[in-house]
Amino acid sequence: MPDFGAYQYEIYFDGLRGVVPRFPMAYEGWEAGAQAAMTPSVWSYVAGGAGDEHTQRANVAAFLRHALIPRMFVGAAQRDLSVSMFGLTLPSPLMMAPVGVLGLCCQDGHGDLAAARAAAQTGVPMIASTLSVDPMEQVAAEFGQTPGFYQLYTPTDRDLAASLVSRAEAAGFKGIVVTLDTWVTGWRPRDLSTSNFPQLRGHCLANYTSDPVFRAALAKTPEEDPGGAVLHWAGVFGNPLTWDDLPWLRSLSSLPLIVKGLCHPEDVRRARDGGVDGIYCSNHGGRQANGGLAALDALPEVVEAADGLPVIFDSGVRSGADVVKALALGASAVAVGRPYLYGLALGGLDGLVHVLRALLAETDLLMAVDGYPSLADLTPDALRGVAG
Numbered sequence: 001m002p003d004f005g006a007y008q009y010e011i012y013f014d015g016l017r018g019v020v021p022r023f024p025m026a027y028e029g030w031e032a033g034a035q036a037a038m039t040p041s042v043w044s045y046v047a048g049g050a051g052d053e054h055t056q057r058a059n060v061a062a063f064l065r066h067a068l069i070p071r072m073f074v075g076a077a078q079r080d081l082s083v084s085m086f087g088l089t090l091p092s093p094l095m096m097a098p099v100g101v102l103g104l105c106c107q108d109g110h111g112d113l114a115a116a117r118a119a120a121q122t123g124v125p126m127i128a129s130t131l132s133v134d135p136m137e138q139v140a141a142e143f144g145q146t147p148g149f150y151q152l153y154t155p156t157d158r159d160l161a162a163s164l165v166s167r168a169e170a171a172g173f174k175g176i177v178v179t180l181d182t183w184v185t186g187w188r189p190r191d192l193s194t195s196n197f198p199q200l201r202g203h204c205l206a207n208y209t210s211d212p213v214f215r216a217a218l219a220k221t222p223e224e225d226p227g228g229a230v231l232h233w234a235g236v237f238g239n240p241l242t243w244d245d246l247p248w249l250r251s252l253s254s255l256p257l258i259v260k261g262l263c264h265p266e267d268v269r270r271a272r273d274g275g276v277d278g279i280y281c282s283n284h285g286g287r288q289a290n291g292g293l294a295a296l297d298a299l300p301e302v303v304e305a306a307d308g309l310p311v312i313f314d315s316g317v318r319s320g321a322d323v324v325k326a327l328a329l330g331a332s333a334v335a336v337g338r339p340y341l342y343g344l345a346l347g348g349l350d351g352l353v354h355v356l357r358a359l360l361a362e363t364d365l366l367m368a369v370d371g372y373p374s375l376a377d378l379t380p381d382a383l384r385g386v387a388g
Contacts, residue, residue, distance in 0.1 A: 027318040063321070068366070113138065118356060156237075173255065278309055
């Protein structure tokens with residue numbers, strides 16, 4: 001079993017040689033450093049949320065209402081953080097959430113490739129976004145032995161959707177994650193104040209401009225007419241899916257189908273009955289809709305309704321302690337978004353790997369100190385509700 005907590009000893013022993021860490025050790029430092037490194041427009045896109053950002057703050061605050069109860073005389077000298085889902089065995093429950101401007105967060109402009117390489121180094125799977133600077137085939141080629149997942153923004157053109165999914169399967173992705181809450185963008189004041197919509201400026205569209213179905217629909221190639229390609233993308237990007245579309249989605253691939261954005265138990269039950277393989281409980285980190293329920297508060301009912309299906313969770317995760325709490329509330333795996341983006345902005349591949357290792361180390365050491373040697377020991381009984 002990997003000893004994720006040993007990362008702290010690497011840091012301490014480096015200190016004996018006079019070497020101090022290049023990067024901050026906690027979220028506040030990652031955030032501050034990333035803000036300094038990013039352009040104002042990219043920063044507003046990454047850090048901002050919908051409306052007055054109440055839901056974004058609520059996602060973070062929800063974790064403060066749950067406290068882990070320590071258990072002693074457990075002898076948790078070894079911890080098993082491995083998780084099995086979708087026919088895969090992963091070394092830990094941590095994942096990288098899909099992010100549509102990932103490429104722009106890295107100083108070399110290829111953050112998608114850096115994240116894939118970080119997945120290979122750490123064993124933390126990447127859920128690669130449809131909105132990518134680099135084509136999915138190039139991203140998947142960097143995964144090494146770590147499985148990757150492909151996140152689909154379902155276009156209105158069904159042939160294009162089928163082509164994207166077929167390419168993902170051929171590239172070696174191990175599952176398709178369909179995002180349901182972003183067929184239209186929410187009201188985002190920070191982005192509006194800078195008039196910044198990266199894709200309308202031609203950024204992060206490589207999966208489209210490299211796709212044969214997309215290219216065939218254009219009068220000229222994207223290279224000859226990039227503006228025409230952007231306009232075509234804007235016309236086909238968002239599909240307001242209904243339950244009638246679920247059988248078609250299910251038919252696109254034999255890969256596991258995971259549906260992202262479900263927070264209501266009735267939606268979870270219908271999705272489960274419709275043949276999906278996994279549920280992704282998320283409110284898009286508060287980026288899409290303001291005034292909603294914190295995703296963590298929805299998680300227990302989502303897990304109950306999933307009735308044994310794997311449940312991936314994201315939204316508001318800032319630390320290893322947050323990871324542990326989400327696992328105790330029933331999540332099968334926990335995805336992080338902004339923390340790893342900030343590591344990427346701070347130091348490219350090295351900064352991203354540092355953030356993932358720091359999150360894994362804190363998760364592992366917290367389970368050690370508080371007496372929870374395996375994920376099976378993390379149940380709702382391990383938590384006590386407290387005032388936020």
